[in-house]
Structure formats: structure tokens, C-alpha cells
Amino acid sequence: MTVADTARDVVAALLTEQGQENPYPHYARLREIAPVYYSEAFGNWLVTRHDDCESVLVSPHIGKADAKWADTAIPNWRDRPTSRYLFASMLRLNAPDHTRVRGLVNHVFSERHVASLRPTIESIVDRVLAGLADAGRDGSAVDFQEVVSYPMTVSIMGHMVGAAEADHEKFRHWTGRIARILDPDMTPADLVAADTATVEIQDYFAHLIKARTEQPRDDIASMLIAVRAQDGDRLTLDEMQATLSLLFLAGLDTSALTVGTGVAALLDHPDQLAVLRAEPDLTTVTDEVIRWDTAAQVAHRRVLRDTEIGGVPLPEGATISVVLGSANRDPARFEDADTFDIARVRPRTLGFGAGPHFCIGSAVSRLEGSVVFPRLAQRFPRLAKAGKPVRRDTLAIRGYHHLPVSIT
Structure with missing residues (x-):
């Protein structure tokens, strides 16, 4: 078989149910034989080595598929509220628009402000965790995602x-x-429901921004209203709505999935759980959870000008799937890459991305993990899995829909 034939078979195996359950052996094979590979199944280039992935994310010649691209590639996208929201948010902006909006929003995520959130997060x-204790005191199985991960992250983000x-x-x-629009079994009804939800969440933030304009408080909505660049520039109403929505949509799901993944990994590695109980102030836990099994497995990019990655020419207009999950297990970057080690002296993972679109909420995510993982380990010494976890049925976003645990 040719390298292309072998790579095609590896991708086919990756897309099976078994492959999605554990994609890492397939990532390793692609890194070995075809680290920059055009996949017919994906319809774009797959980049799997750490250094190549990082090169894509920081390259000035590679960016996002933005509204200008959508005007030529997605007929009538402006008719759908969800599409309009996505292409208005920082998630899909390129320079100079992204540089301007990101520069203004960065003020809200200062080191000082994030540190001030610790008492609230605690x-x-x-x-x-008190809710977990109540739900599981009789020894019954409790869905950790339903009782802890999602209530925690939605409360933190809401605050x-x-x-x-309320x-x-x-x-x-x-x-x-x-x-749901990210899941492979999405239906037309799901798309309609997503559009309805987008309208409702945007309306909510429009009213919130109006209220905070009249009566500011110590929250991000008020801060976004107050932020002004040295030249007097400030965010428009649409930009503030899109930013607040993005923080919820991007931050809530991935944070909840990361917490669930971390708990599952710790329970599967009791030696690491013992390390955490002995060293509750360990600051590397969240980064290792994300390196080990990141929620954001794939980041999508578009070639803006002819360029080259890993020795492979990529033409303008080509699309790329940056396989972050593979990059984070690359042995060329991480010693004993397939070992879960919460005390690992990191080099930095790509779980939060890199370059201009580096995750703006990364410090908040690390802070959440530094609180929840050691407190969980200390409070529930008999915490254990209580059934088979159920993963999300998608490759790009990885994590558990359901994670049954017991505490006695």
C-alpha cells in the first residue's frame, strides 16, 4: 500500500465509534506516516505534529474562515441567526478586525481580575460538591456532569x-x-432550535447591556461597556453581544467537559489521585488534563496566502484541521507523552490554542481546575466510577455527556 492508502485507512478507522473512543493511536500513526495529509473524508488538510500545528496557529498567512469567505462559500448564511452570530464573534474574525476586538476584550481578562474571581469560584x-454529597449519600450512582460539571461552569460564567x-x-x-450544530447527527430541527436559542441569548444580552449602561456593576458586561482604547475606540453593541455570547458558548461547554475528563482521568489513575491528595496546591493539574485529553480536539483554519507547513505547500483557500489532540500527545514535544502525569513540568500544550486566537479564558479555566480537582479529591476519598461513561459523539469536541460516579 502507498502512504496515501495507509493514511486513508487510518482516517477511516479514526472516524469509527472505536476510533472516536480512543483516537490517540490513530493520531500517532498519522504523525508517523503523513503528518500533513489531505483527507478526502474530512475535505481538508489534517496537521498532526505539535510543531506543525503550532506553525499553523501562529502563521500570518493562515487565519479563520470569516464572513468574506462565507459570502462566497455558504449561500444565504446571513439569513440564519446562528451563522450571523458565529461570523460576528471573535471566533471567526481575522486581522485587523480580530486584532481590534481582541485588544479591547483583553482588558477584561487581566491577571488581577481573574485572580479576584477565586473566592467566588471557591x-x-x-x-x-455539597450537592454531590446529597445526591450520592445513599450509595447510588450520580451523573457527575449533571450534578457538578455543568452547574459549576454555568454558575461561574453567569457570575x-x-x-x-435565576x-x-x-x-x-x-x-x-x-x-448541537457541532454534532454529526444534527437535524434540520436542531438547526432551527439553535437559531431560536441564538436570538434569545442575544436579546438577553441586549437587555443586560442596557441595564449595565445605566447601572454598572462588577461584571464583564459592565467592563465591556467601560473599555475604551487610547484612541477612543470601543466595542459596538453587536460586538458586545457577540463577545458575551461567545464567552458562554465557548467557555461553558469546554470547561464542563474538561472537569469531567479530569475526574475520569484521575479515577483511572489512582496513583495520580494520590499525588493530588498529597499536594493539593499543585498548579499543573488542569494543563495536564488538557494535554492528556483536550475537549477541543480540532481547530479549523483557512489558508489566506500560499504557504508551507511541514514541507508541504498549501495553496490559498485550502482549509486545515489542526489536530490539537494529536499535538498534545506528540513525543517529539512531550516526554512519555502517553503517560498521565499531573506533576509534569510542562512545556505548554496546544489545548488552549496559540497565536492570535489563543483561548481568552485560559486563565479562568486553570483557576477553576485548581479549585475543583483538589477539593473533590479531599472531600470524597471513596469517589469512584459507577458505570460506563458516555462520550459525546463527535471528534472535534471531546468529553463526556454522562459520567456516573459514586461517593461511598
């Missing part, structure tokens, strides 16, 4: 943006409907 974590606590469950409902 309080929220203690509350959801940060300024949403009323409205937090609305956001979980809205983000769940919008996230």
Missing part, C-alpha cells in the same frame, strides 16, 4: 458576565441547543 465549587442567578439554567439550555 464558593460555587463548595456548593456543587462573570453578570447574568442573574437565569443561569436558561443559559445551559441555550448553549446546549446551539452546541
Whole structure:
């Protein structure tokens, strides 16, 4: 067989149910035989080595498929609220628009502001862990995602943006409907539901921005209104709505999945759980969870000008799947890459991306993990899996829909 034939078979195996359950052996094979490979199944280039992935993410010749691209590639995309939201958010902007918006929003995620969130996050974590104790005190199985991960992350994000606590469950409902567009079995009805949720969440933030304009508080909505560049530039109403929505949609799901993945990994590696109990102040846990099994497995990019990655010429207009999950297990970058080691002296993973689109909420995610993982380990010494976890049925976003655990 040729290299191309072998790579095609590896990708086919990757897309099976078994391949999605454990994609890492298939990633390793692609790194070995075809690290920059055009896949007919994906319809784009797959990049799997760490250094090549990083090169794609930081290259000035490679960016996002933005609204200009959508105007030529996606007929009538402006008719759909979800599409309009996605292409208006930082997620799909290129320079100079992205540089401007990101520069303004960065003020909100200062080191000082993120550090100030610790007492609130600790309080929220203690509350959801008390809920876990109540739900599992009789020895029955408890869905960790339902009782801890999602309630925790939606409460943290709701507090940060300024949403009323009574409205937090609305956001979980809205983000769940919008996230469905990423799943392979999405139906036309799911797309309609996502559009409805997008309209509702945008309306909510329009009212929130109006309220905070009149009465500012210590939250992100108020901060975005107040942020002004030295030249007097500030975010428009649409940009603020898109930013607040993006923080919820991108931050809630991936954070909840990361917490669930971390708990599952710790339970599967009792030696590491023992390390965490002995060293609760360990600061490398979240980074290792993300390196080991990141929620964001794939980042999509588009070639803006002819360029070369890993010695392979990529023409303008080509699309790329940057396989972050593979990059984070690359032995050329990480010693004992397939070993879960929460005390690992990192080089930095690509789980939060790199370059201009580096995850703006990475510091918040690390802070959440530094609170929830050691507190969980200390409070529940008999925590164990209580059934087979159920993963999301998608390759790009990886994590558990359901994670049954017991605490006694």
C-alpha cells in the first residue's frame, strides 16, 4: 500500500465509534506516516505534529474562515441567526478586525481580575460538591456532569458576565441547543432550535447591556461597556453581544467537559489521585488534563496566502484541521507523552490554542481546575466510577455527556 492508502485507512478507522473512543493511536500513526495529509473524508488538510500545528496557529498567512469567505462559500448564511452570530464573534474574525476586538476584550481578562474571581469560584465549587454529597449519600450512582460539571461552569460564567442567578439554567439550555450544530447527527430541527436559542441569548444580552449602561456593576458586561482604547475606540453593541455570547458558548461547554475528563482521568489513575491528595496546591493539574485529553480536539483554519507547513505547500483557500489532540500527545514535544502525569513540568500544550486566537479564558479555566480537582479529591476519598461513561459523539469536541460516579 502507498502512504496515501495507509493514511486513508487510518482516517477511516479514526472516524469509527472505536476510533472516536480512543483516537490517540490513530493520531500517532498519522504523525508517523503523513503528518500533513489531505483527507478526502474530512475535505481538508489534517496537521498532526505539535510543531506543525503550532506553525499553523501562529502563521500570518493562515487565519479563520470569516464572513468574506462565507459570502462566497455558504449561500444565504446571513439569513440564519446562528451563522450571523458565529461570523460576528471573535471566533471567526481575522486581522485587523480580530486584532481590534481582541485588544479591547483583553482588558477584561487581566491577571488581577481573574485572580479576584477565586473566592467566588471557591464558593460555587463548595456548593456543587455539597450537592454531590446529597445526591450520592445513599450509595447510588450520580451523573457527575449533571450534578457538578455543568452547574459549576454555568454558575461561574453567569457570575462573570453578570447574568442573574435565576437565569443561569436558561443559559445551559441555550448553549446546549446551539452546541448541537457541532454534532454529526444534527437535524434540520436542531438547526432551527439553535437559531431560536441564538436570538434569545442575544436579546438577553441586549437587555443586560442596557441595564449595565445605566447601572454598572462588577461584571464583564459592565467592563465591556467601560473599555475604551487610547484612541477612543470601543466595542459596538453587536460586538458586545457577540463577545458575551461567545464567552458562554465557548467557555461553558469546554470547561464542563474538561472537569469531567479530569475526574475520569484521575479515577483511572489512582496513583495520580494520590499525588493530588498529597499536594493539593499543585498548579499543573488542569494543563495536564488538557494535554492528556483536550475537549477541543480540532481547530479549523483557512489558508489566506500560499504557504508551507511541514514541507508541504498549501495553496490559498485550502482549509486545515489542526489536530490539537494529536499535538498534545506528540513525543517529539512531550516526554512519555502517553503517560498521565499531573506533576509534569510542562512545556505548554496546544489545548488552549496559540497565536492570535489563543483561548481568552485560559486563565479562568486553570483557576477553576485548581479549585475543583483538589477539593473533590479531599472531600470524597471513596469517589469512584459507577458505570460506563458516555462520550459525546463527535471528534472535534471531546468529553463526556454522562459520567456516573459514586461517593461511598
